[in-house]
Amino acid sequence: MIEISNLSKYFFIHGKRLDVIKNLNLTIKKDKITVVLGRSGCGKTTLLRLIAGLESLSAGEIRIKNEAKIGFVFQEARLMPFLNVYENIVFSLKKHEINEAKIDDLISMIGLNDFKFASPSQLSGGMSSRVALARVLAYEANLILMDEPFAALDAFTRASMQAEILKIQAGKTILFVTHNIDEALFLADEIILLEKGGIKSSYDLSNLARPRDLLCDDVIRLKREILAHI
Template sequence: MRFDQVSFAWGEKQLCDRLNLQLRGGKTTVLLGCSGIGKSTLLRLVAGLVQPQQGSLSGIAQHVAWMGQQDLLYPWLTVLENVMLTARLSGAKPDRVRAHHLLAQVGLEDEAQAAPSQLSGGMRQRVALARTLYAQRELVLMDEPFATLDVMTKHQLQTLTATLLRGKTVLLVTHDPLEACRMADDILLLHGQPLQVTHWAVPAGTVPRALNDAGLLQAQAELFSRLNSYEKAE
């Protein structure tokens, strides 16, 4: 996936100016930066929700999967029906066996017939993850999907998501250095206006990295320090 000389502005605010960027396929790339820096806008450019005013994006699958902070479950559908939503919207025949298998993978097989209102926030995000996997898209875009969860649930879902999406092309937006260090194959540190991108070395080890890994904790501290310096400069 490539950004070639991409420029984009919101009104008078120039987000990026002739940005060149290349992302590896089959890997999880994390966009990390302070709030308001433009991470989600880059994600929307990739999704085709907004168009660059100059330049082009290439190597992007025609259909992508999206997972955000809000689970966006349909309250009138069961958990199982929400997982199979892609089939319903495209007119394809729902694959109930596969949907049940995905619910089992996220630990919700017994909740297949439950209504979303009966689930906790963490359980609802697990359903959203199963729905994302059911769609079988080549590219998965994730916009701070764990930001509203408690710490324990967040770490559990980070582990589950990284495990189940291994081998897929994933673009994950976060402002959490720990999340970036745990889940990323590649970290892109965003800063400045117009946007500048710094490629940051990821800790050693396999994704998802253990929370008590010394290299991860050191990388997290270094990222906090760098983000803090960017915020003061801006």
């Protein structure tokens, strides 16, 4: 779905050039989950922002081959403080696009039935993150960019939301950024290991069945390989 060719992004800080992405070449496959894994500061978030058009390219090209309706789940929930949960979820929709039953299903999926009309100030950080995810799903994006969306969630809720991502993934291309190896192994069709703005290695997980047992020999072997390179 996305072809990235010789992509570079740099900034100048006090006259010194800082390279964040360097000559990166990458193909993001349609209707698959590609996970970008790496340490903090390796360029993961910048890559998402470049694809979304939120940052300008310093060099190279990003081509989205198919018609894309892009949804972005940021690290921060970025909810409108003057709108309640329901209003935040339908914020990007026109009135005739709002399907009440579907919105109620999304609110149920994120476990916030009792908070449908709560304001963001009444939500925890994890709850707010779930609302942000529901907002993108309500928008029916077919290219979803996710920047560590579950970082603020507790382990149980995180596992639940990961499972929901797999349920709703059909017909959607997802580019998911994380520094959590287990999360990458559970979700990914392909893992891209980023280091200092370039691709250090990649791993094809399409042959590993879902739901994925993180304790099976194949996954443990792959985890050890990734840890040796990270």
